Structure formats: C-alpha cells, structure tokens
Amino acid sequence: MIQSLFIITSTGETIIEKHWRGTTNRAICDYFVEEVNRHKRREDVPPIISTGNHYLISAFREDLFVLAVITNETSPLFVIEFLHRVVAVFREYFGKFEESVIKDNFSTVYQLLEEMLDNGYPLTTEPNALKAMVAPPPGVVGRLAAMVSGRSGVSESLPDGALSNMPWRKAGVKYSQNEIYFDVVEEIDAIVDAHGEMLQCEVHGSIKGNCRLSGVPDLTMVFRDPSVIDDCSFHPCVRFSRYEHERVISFVPPDGHFEVLDCCVDFDRMVGPLSSSVKASGQADPWPSWRLCVSYVTSACCRYSRCMRRLSLLSWALQPHVSS
Template identity: 50%
Template sequence: MIHSLFLISNAGDLFLEKHWKSVISRSVCDYFFEAREKAVEPDNVPPVIRTPHHYLINIYREKIFFVSVIQTEVPPLFVIEFLHRVAETFQDYFGECSETTIKDNVVIVYELLEEMLDNGFPLATESNILKELIRPPTILRSMVNTITGSSNVGETLPTGQLSTIPWRRAGVKYTNNEAYFDVVEEIDAILDKSGTTVFAEIQGVIDACVKLSGMPDLTLSFMNPRLLDDVSFHPCVRYKRWESERVIAFIPPDGNFQLMSYHISAQNLVAIPVYVKQNISFFETGSSGRLDITVGPKQTMGKTLECLVVTVHMPKVVLSANLSATQGTYNYDPVTKILVWDIGKLNPQKLPNLKGSLSLQSGAPKPEENPSLNIDLKIQQLAISGLKVNRLDVYGEKYKPFKGVKYVTKAGKFQFHSPYWTIYGPRRVAAWQPPSSARSPSRRLSAPGTPHLSPLGVEVSGEEPLPLGGAVWEEPDHH
C-alpha cells in the first residue's frame, strides 16, 4: 500500500523520509516539486499526482507537506486520512507539528511511523495505544534515556489494543474531571463586487479535550442538529444513536481528539460576517492606478471581528503601492505582487479604509484579468452556522465533571471577486463583465483525464484570464 513517506518543508527542503518496503529514490519527489511550482498557494497543490510508475498522495499541514508514495491501486481518501492521523499524532506527542520539532524528536518520529504502519498498511493510529507503546518525550525521560541507553518503546502490550474500545486506555484516573469542546467553523465563500454571494459553505469540526476518570459514557446533544450535513465521526461515536435520535453517544478517548467534522452546504444558511467595498482602477494614459478598499462587519451577531487580514493579488505590471491605512498596517511585495493589509481587531465605530496610488511598469499593457481579495478573520464565541450545544450528560460514573463549550468562526477560502478592471482614458472605458447567465464556480472533485486514482481533494476552481465581454464557468463534476 504505502511504500514511502517524505516530509517536505514549505521552502522545498526534504528533511525526513521513511520506507516500509524497498527504498524509493528521492528523485520521485521531482514530480511533486513541479506541481508545487505551478500552484499559487501551498493548499492548491493537487492531492494526487500521477507519475509514470507511482502515485504521490499528499496533504499540507502546519507548513509541511506529507507526501506518500503509492505503487498499487488504493483509495486516495484512505491514504489522505492516514496522513492526517500522522500529523495529528505528531501534534499530540510534541505539542506542535513543525519541522524543528520533528527534527528534535526524530528517533521518536521513526518509532511512531514504524508502529503506525505494518508493511505499508495502517495498524495503530490511536494516540492512546501509541502512548502505551511509545512513551511521549519529556525532559527527564530524555536525560534518563541518554544516560542508561534505554528507549521510549514500552515493554508491555497496550491494554486497549485487545479491547472493544481500543481508543481508550484502562485505569484512567484524574483529580479534576473535566470535558471541554471547541466548535470551530470555517467559511468558504466567493462574493462579487456588489457583495452578492456566488458560492458559500461551512466546514466545521468539534475538537474535544476529555480528562475523565474510569470509563464514562457521554451523550452530547445539540439545540439544532438538523443543520449538520455530511458528518464524519470519530470511531468512538455510536452512529445508530445519531441516525435515530440526532445525539452523539460515545466513550471518549483520553485527552485531545476530534469528535466530529461536518459540512453545511445550504447557501442560504451561510451568514457572511464581513463586507468589502473596493475600487481598483488603472488609467489608460500613464503608468498609474488607484486603489480604495473599505471593510466592515455584516452578520456577526454582535461579536467582534478579530485577526482581520485582506490579501490582494495584484497584476504583474504593478511595481509599487503608495497607500495610507486608517487602521492596521499594509505591505506590498513587488516580487510576488501580493498586497497584505493587516487590520487586526475591527472597530465598527470607525470602518478601516485603505486607499492610495499604484505604480505600473512604463509602456506595459494595462491589466485585464480579474483581481481577487482574500479575507482572513476570526470571531470568538460564535458559530456562524447557528449550531449550539444543548447539554452533555455523563453516565457510568458518579462524579460531576467540569464542562465547557467554546465557539470559533474562521475564514477558509474567503474571496471577493471584482467583475472587471475599470480603465479610465480620454477615448474609451473598457470593462470585463460576466454574462448574466454566469453560474457560480464549483468545487472540483477530480481532475479531467486522470483514470482510476483521481484527485479527491476539494478546492475552489478559479477563473482563467478571459477577453473582454464574456466568461466561461465550469459545471460541477459529480462523482
């Protein structure tokens, strides 16, 4: 199944490799590097890359590419899920999943990978089992291992591996029993210049931190469970209870884990928390242009927008930007042609504005492609879908634990598209405008012409530069 695994930094440094069968040359990653160069953002690298003799299935987590090498037919989502488990295990063991942390704990990393896969097939992917097999690193344990020459590998078989609930170890005891849940939602949306929603959906997860003694049986209920669509649960959840009663009943793993993920695709249920007024124009005569952007809150349910960042992908002919911001700071990179406006915490009493002039290459043709504004934001104590936890019941134990729920809304792929560049001049005004019958750009599920192993990662398909007067929009592929 999985023959090899390569870890590659965002800068292109291949800093770790693991082979479960025959050794595969690093040169196979050249196909991945070619795909990385073509992608605008790291998240846009195709999840499945076909080579003459292999398939490269990859994910991007914490500025690291996890690239697996496959030689036989295999469901891509199966491998993608395993790679996410690897990243989450590193996060659980070391506190963070970064290049520096992995290099500092390279011995434990290899031990974990050896236990997680057996001859290329997933074997033990639950953190509770792995922590009994391979003890997490501590400063004291590292010093003892250095002096005595011992390792972190356990000497006994984990108790959970032989039980019907392998995700929870036996004999768990805590002085303070507590259970906390984080409801984290990301908005993926595309809006036109007038603020009309072209495409919108919500990706949500519920992360849990459960530290309860014994073997508790929990039941989590929601005030409006019908909002949830396309749910994916941790193996501990009893799916029949969800189907019949719309409650989540489970015996939790010990510690941190992701209880469930969900998807809300009903566009009318997706509230857009921010609006953008923009005017980016270029003069037909001369080598200059104007930029004027204003950002404000829209549907935030009284909550404050935080960590607000606006990113503008400028045309290649823009050399510099002389702007002034009423709030936050801006930076224009003349190499990547990206303007970043870091607003921070939004003050609704005084809306932030960024305006000024743009300098273009002398004699270069005026840009005609569509600009796009990417929005990054965070809203504390708000689930933008309206999802709310009703109660958490504990059965099987006599204690009363501390319980808490936190809500966070973030921006995923959140874009504002201008329908045209306005070019001012003494003779004419040229503008690119989409036809009235234009449909919203869809999310592609597979790349055309790719047999068998088709890329199953989800990404928003962008528009190609088009001539003035019309546009072509892709219909969704249904698989």
C-alpha cells in the same frame, strides 16, 4: 498499500524517510520537488501525482510535505486521511508540526511511524493507544538520562487497551477532578457581490473536546436542533447507528483532546438576513499584496427565525447537553 513515506521541506530537503515494502529510491523525491517547483504556491501542488511506476500522494502542512509513495491501486482518500492522521499525531506528541521539531525528535518520529503502519497498512493511529506504546519525548534531563542508560522509549508490552474494542481510549485513566470541556468552532465561507449581497454561503462547524474523566465514561450529547446539521463526519468513538435513528450522539470519549464531529450547512437555496460589506485595498506592483476585510451582521431581519438559527453559524443549534 503505502510503500514509503517521506517528509520534505518546502525547499526540497528530505528530513524523514521510512520504508515498509521495499526501499524506494530517493530520486523519486527529486521528481516530486520538480513538480512542486512548477507551481508558484505550495498549496497549489496537486495531492496526487502519477509517475511511470509510482503514485505520489502528499499533504502540505506548515511548510512541510508528507509524501506517500504507492505502487499498486489504492484509494487516494484513504492515503490522504492517513497522512492527516500522521500530522495530527505529531502535533499531539510535539505540540507543533514544524521542521525544527521533527529534527529534534526524529527518534520518536521513527518509532511512531513504525507503530502506525504494519507492512504498509495502517495499524494504530489513535494518539491514546500510541502514547501507551511510544513514550512522548522527554525534556533535556530525560534525554540525557536515556542516553546514559540506553533506555528505549518503546514499551516492551502491548497496552491494556490495544486489543479492546475501544482503541481510542487507554485503560486505567484516573483523575482527582473529573471534567470535560467542549468548544464549538465555526467558520463561514461566502461569496459576496460588489453590493454586499450574499451570493453563496456555507458554514463549517466542529465540536472539539478535552476529556479528563476517570474510568470508562459513557456520554450522551443532545443538540437543540440537530436538523440543521448536514454532511457530518464523526470520531470513531461515536455510535453512528444511534445517531442515524435518534439524532443523539452517544460515545465513550478518548482521553485528552479530540474532535467529536465535523459538519457543514449549505445556504445556496436560502435567502438569509445576512448584510455584509467588503473592502479591498492593496497594490499590484511590484508584487501582488491585497487585504480583504469583510464585516457582516446577522441581526438585520429577525423575522427569518429559521434562517437566523442557521446564520448564527450553528451556535444556536449546536448547544450540546451532555449526560453520562
């Protein structure tokens, strides 16, 4: 599985390194940086790079590369998903995933990596479970007190929910006011010709929640039109078997921020009432700098009732009704 993990800046500086299955020579990072420098844009670096003895799998976020070193045959998507989890956990703990934040909290970073993998295999990746084992970074006063007392931020005992069948939710959650919020986040990817006609269109949607409920709430989410939802990925808390049979999302939510589902809708075979205009302005020299402005209207043809529902970027369909 994962032998070593490095966090490298876009300039090639290694700020974090962690080894689980033997020590990896840091020269492997130099090889990776050389591969990075061959590309003009950091986003164009391939996520999987093969060397003589290693496979280098990376994820690029906020001018930082999270690099995993693999020596045996492993599913690349499995490793990439773990790297995304690492970034998500750091954002949950520190608010940002940036070089300065990582350097200021390197002790907590190493504690988290120690808990997230066991001998190179993912163990605990849920923020709720990790917060019960590794305390979030304290403020300035808390840091000074920890330095004087020598107190560690790692819990000496396993959290109550560590061995349960719901590792995503910590035990003993209590709020004076119980509430939960959901946001429907939508993005549209489209190819438009010079006449403003839509050649290809795809809508990406996600439902993000913020849970502040006491105890162990069991919730059910019902959509107005679940038939438009395709290619879904769910949070582990969702009971997938019930969704397959009833198209109803039943789940015990984690505490705090989480993403219930991520989905997309493909419009390749549909002629939707989407009128658009595209304007491009910029210069080619001395350096390409272009601004592309796209405006679109979805209310041009109301007779396409089915298309109108979808071209509202899933808002019409994803009107969740939640009950406990």
